[in-house]
Amino acid sequence: MEPLVRAALLEDLGRAGDITSQAIVPNAIQAKAALVARQAGTVAGLAFAQLAFELIDPGLRVTIAIPDAQKISPGETIAIIEGPAQSLLTAERVALNFLGHLSGIATVTASIAGAIAHTKAKITCTRKTTPNLRAAEKYAVRCGGGQNHRFGLDDAILIKDNHIALAGGIGEALRRAKAHAGHLVKIEIEVDTLAQLEEVLRHGADAILLDNMPPAMLRDAVEMVNGQAITEASGRITPETAPAIAETGVDLLSAGWLTHSAPVLDIGLDIET
Amino acid sequence: MEPLVRAALLEDLGRAGDITSQAIVPNAIQAKAALVARQAGTVAGLAFAQLAFELIDPGLRVTIAIPDAQKISPGETIAIIEGPAQSLLTAERVALNFLGHLSGIATVTASIAGAIAHTKAKITCTRKTTPNLRAAEKYAVRCGGGQNHRFGLDDAILIKDNHIALAGGIGEALRRAKAHAGHLVKIEIEVDTLAQLEEVLRHGADAILLDNMPPAMLRDAVEMVNGQAITEASGRITPETAPAIAETGVDLLSAGWLTHSAPVLDIGLDIET
Amino acid sequence: MEPLVRAALLEDLGRAGDITSQAIVPNAIQAKAALVARQAGTVAGLAFAQLAFELIDPGLRVTIAIPDAQKISPGETIAIIEGPAQSLLTAERVALNFLGHLSGIATVTASIAGAIAHTKAKITCTRKTTPNLRAAEKYAVRCGGGQNHRFGLDDAILIKDNHIALAGGIGEALRRAKAHAGHLVKIEIEVDTLAQLEEVLRHGADAILLDNMPPAMLRDAVEMVNGQAITEASGRITPETAPAIAETGVDLLSAGWLTHSAPVLDIGLDIET
Amino acid sequence: MEPLVRAALLEDLGRAGDITSQAIVPNAIQAKAALVARQAGTVAGLAFAQLAFELIDPGLRVTIAIPDAQKISPGETIAIIEGPAQSLLTAERVALNFLGHLSGIATVTASIAGAIAHTKAKITCTRKTTPNLRAAEKYAVRCGGGQNHRFGLDDAILIKDNHIALAGGIGEALRRAKAHAGHLVKIEIEVDTLAQLEEVLRHGADAILLDNMPPAMLRDAVEMVNGQAITEASGRITPETAPAIAETGVDLLSAGWLTHSAPVLDIGLDIET
Amino acid sequence: MEPLVRAALLEDLGRAGDITSQAIVPNAIQAKAALVARQAGTVAGLAFAQLAFELIDPGLRVTIAIPDAQKISPGETIAIIEGPAQSLLTAERVALNFLGHLSGIATVTASIAGAIAHTKAKITCTRKTTPNLRAAEKYAVRCGGGQNHRFGLDDAILIKDNHIALAGGIGEALRRAKAHAGHLVKIEIEVDTLAQLEEVLRHGADAILLDNMPPAMLRDAVEMVNGQAITEASGRITPETAPAIAETGVDLLSAGWLTHSAPVLDIGLDIET
């Protein structure tokens, strides 16, 4: 986490640092400021924000009022920062950039997790993450009540349509995967049709990704699988579509946009004194 | 650019690499694939995608069909990649993560740039960027026809409400800024009211940020400034609101969401052979 | 791989470089040298050695005669290096340090893999590796015909005696693991006795590590497991003990000393001209 | 030292960290554990182990019972670690990998140092070290009572057979070395025969490496040198052969296997509470 | 700052560290030492020196007697260092290398700043700095009472003779610069003659660099500019020539040699006890 925050601070400070605050705000002035939600949502990333303040000036003290994974309402104070005013302003933007981005992800995740809470299904993210922020974004998904899929290409085997085509078929792809996988590696495979699903079930897999199937078809798929593998539905998962999909009995719903297209949660910094 | 792409590849490859493609796709198989737009938009970031493929395998050849800053329609081919199929699949996700993110930014920028093309105003981004991707995101804004604001805290002086409060007033803040600034540093100041604007004009500044003013008020502000400074309008800039704001005569419209909340542009990779 | 080799070269070159060869061997002299086995064994790590030569001088050409994973006899030539003599001598030690270390690991792995080739069992390594050489050492194990266990703490869940004690029992440990694990994460658990094994089987696990059990007890354990989980035997695995252990029907034998205590394979560099 | 330990921790933690301990061992549980010798030997590397624990969690307190360079018996406690149980287990393997590797080197060094303690000769290591661990391994040699040879190619001039061949003879090699060497650089040269030794003595050198000579021949060589240079014997140095070699009157015995082939010293971590 | 000092310490320590002090000065000996000026001058860089001592040994305490930007006389004590003698000697050279270099720059800057103190002109540095020490050297210039010019190529536009030639003239160069520059970027242009100056004034620029003009010509230039732009004189600025140049009414004098050719200020370390 520290290298990420340090790099982001250097990106913002450049060579000469915060020349505005240096010019205008004397070093000796102390201030107290609040991180305040401008929108309802779910908090994630306070440790990043806190670190941004502390790396700029160990004299800045951050007190967290509403910790990560908690819901917030507009106007609520998430944290208080106290210390030298110049340092506080210097760190503000980087702290908010992390906090807003990760809280935005937690917020959309929570909206789907809430919509399917009456089912056994869980919402999970994908590898469609912002470059070099994957671990942070996956953490934000957990803050929003979601589960994590693979952290990278080496975590598990996930056979997609292109792999199947290049292997010459589902059976051959699964055979090669099993021959290559270490004894602690699981195998998941993507299918688009029930015919493909039937072929997968003949060969066996740990998990099956049911891609872009309508709820009725998903329901048939879950019945066919009948507990022989974990089932994951993907494609067009939104707070509106999620309940019907989750009610089909699938184990997981996965959605790339949680991490790649969630808008930031609007959080501001208000100087109090 | 290379360190960013290299880090993103390592983030995805982990220690053991793409174990799925290693297992299933023999090294010797050659493939040809197309990066295809699934949505209309503006391309940005092809060099990042190209580098992802080439860093994984110098044997992958990328041919660009529609370069950065061009508009694309759904179904259009943006680039062709040819070479070892295993390497191609290994680099796919990182390449698409960069390309989708940056094209998403270019696309929303272009939508606003188009909406104000009949005025002299330009759309510009802010420092509200994704941590450690600022330079790339600012490039994407330019691809979309936007202009860039400060790259960091050391580029220019930008006096905001918190600075004014801590300095004890607009006049004192501007006085301190001018005393501190090097001879090649410009000074911009944020105002919320016409009274504040009047005070700024008495002291002089290179640029004035008119924050959250409705169009009528903006029009008055532009008249008051009367060419003595560059004018920048910010707050709630969308493709819908932008024309009215731009028609007030301001020089610039600035919007943080271009970089922090633009959804990705959906681009896929189709194996052709 | 390149950062490892580059760091090892800098470690050896220091600030002033190879002052012996600089003093004695003129830049212009060309040489041809052979990497020659002084012992029988299995080759691993030629790419590291090749890179050491090429990073010192792109003018050094390495031709591989016996590739990785092949067996060699004393006196056999593994590779030929041609080019500037001074550069060749400068890179020699680092190249040999990598090649000898990794070939040593491949050689001991192959000795066990050979001893159990008549059974279905495979030999696998552990996380007891040399700091910062894990991926290279795991590759060397594969060159010797072994399989790889976890690459790190995040690959899979492996519950050991300390975890069980701190959880308050096998059942509770497995329950917590299942609740926490993502859908693509496998769970393995270590047992020392058949009573523990029975408890594990009641709760279910993907794999079971049978630690330090004598062959007769292993045979009973395999029978009890009866295909409900992968079985792994560990403790005192040597070329001598391995056959009896493998013949009990376990799926895997694991041994830390493959990577942490394998002696180097003696390989020398002979200047031919 | 810190970069090495930090890199080794990252190598083990991967992206998601110790998912086993996260799942099973609550953050709040405190534990006390002992690093216990399973074999007799000499300790080296406690600072690396301590740093591994402290980098994972500054709340882990390490108390050293038997410091580096001391001998230990099986069952003896080397150090106590107290603090959060989850963190303790997370750092365990990296701490032990360093400690076992370096103590293994110290142990074999001590076995030879002990065998030649009745002579004036000292045991020294070489540049045949594990890539990127040289300084640590040379430290372990000192813990075992050995001396250090060159840390790298730039420390001193060491003329080997290949250099002599490429220079066209011993005399020319020494002449070039003296012309090139700075005033604080020593020159050592390797010889295989007494005839070569005679030639070296005619030209003069600071130290002479007597390679692979049997004890009787070494005795003649030492007599011929007669204090005009430091003498170093190399080749097949073991605890068994060392006394006879040391008794020939040479100043130093050097052995590559101290650093490249010493088996780890078996040390375990026992949770006490 | 810390990466610079850390790198410089590693550069000096090499692999085996300060073998002289290790051999001769026992760890337990405490010492008190003074950094003493051997010449008159202006101090700059104490934080670098302090960090060098503290990075070597946090047990070294540095007490500053004469802070940065203050003038010192020969024999005066600048700072006191207390702590382990071995550590103190190990850090000495790196600490002095930074302190002497930066104080040398501050000293020459102060000599010119003093010579023009009776005018409104300021002395400023350039981009002719020692590679990788720019920020530190620009800080030293400020300690000496100077101002900073651009920190790099991206701070502002500075059009030089080569740019003008390649653009085909002053007018075209300024036109292109204005079209490209963001709204917070200033534009400066270099002229050698009054004819060029006239052309610049017709097109407008924020600042004008009057290169190598004699005082009489500078006076004419300042009159022509008449407050329409900032004026900067460069070329052969020394403590002797500076007053006459400054008296012409220019705003700034710039000199590369402040940073690239200032001799070190001679400062020594005296062990007191």
Place this chain on the structure above:
Amino acid sequence: MEPLVRAALLEDLGRAGDITSQAIVPNAIQAKAALVARQAGTVAGLAFAQLAFELIDPGLRVTIAIPDAQKISPGETIAIIEGPAQSLLTAERVALNFLGHLSGIATVTASIAGAIAHTKAKITCTRKTTPNLRAAEKYAVRCGGGQNHRFGLDDAILIKDNHIALAGGIGEALRRAKAHAGHLVKIEIEVDTLAQLEEVLRHGADAILLDNMPPAMLRDAVEMVNGQAITEASGRITPETAPAIAETGVDLLSAGWLTHSAPVLDIGLDIET
């Protein structure tokens, strides 16, 4: 070398790069430029300059006319650079900063080397170098005909006055040094008086640093040493004082100012077409 140049380029380019050349000089324009000496001197560092051009744009071709270690006259062309004009201007300053700095060192070294060419003495540098440029500066000294002293604290033992004081005397310091030094490490000791010298000679050392002795005293010292050790004179070595000092028969003259206070050699870049 490459990390140094790359870092210096990043230091100059900042985030947005050379905005002047981007604005004014179209990418497609080709140029030919000459690096031209404005002063007489000795060239050093062309590889750094060349690398700066090539790292900015591999399309820039550098042809060296007068290689490192050669003397140049004012107006002479040192190298030609051809290629894209924009890239050429972007790299210019960093290339010249390296080349001017290192040629400045070579030039002052050559002036002293020339002044003592009629004696057997050599001029050598010290550890008083610019932080993080030591290896480059030592190379420049060799280009000027000088020799290199220690590259760092770990190269050799050099006992200075502070060490002697802390050890309690010359004899004890030398005893400790010999007990600690590896067999390939030389020992030098600094003396200020002939009495100290006598004491050193009683105990023996490889080299003796005669600090700040006038020529007559140096002559006596050399006679006393009488070939039993290498002699090095230091203190106030200039082109004027060097001949008399060298004529005393010392082996070496050492001077810190060669590296820490040599003014840059003035070299410019002239666009030819």
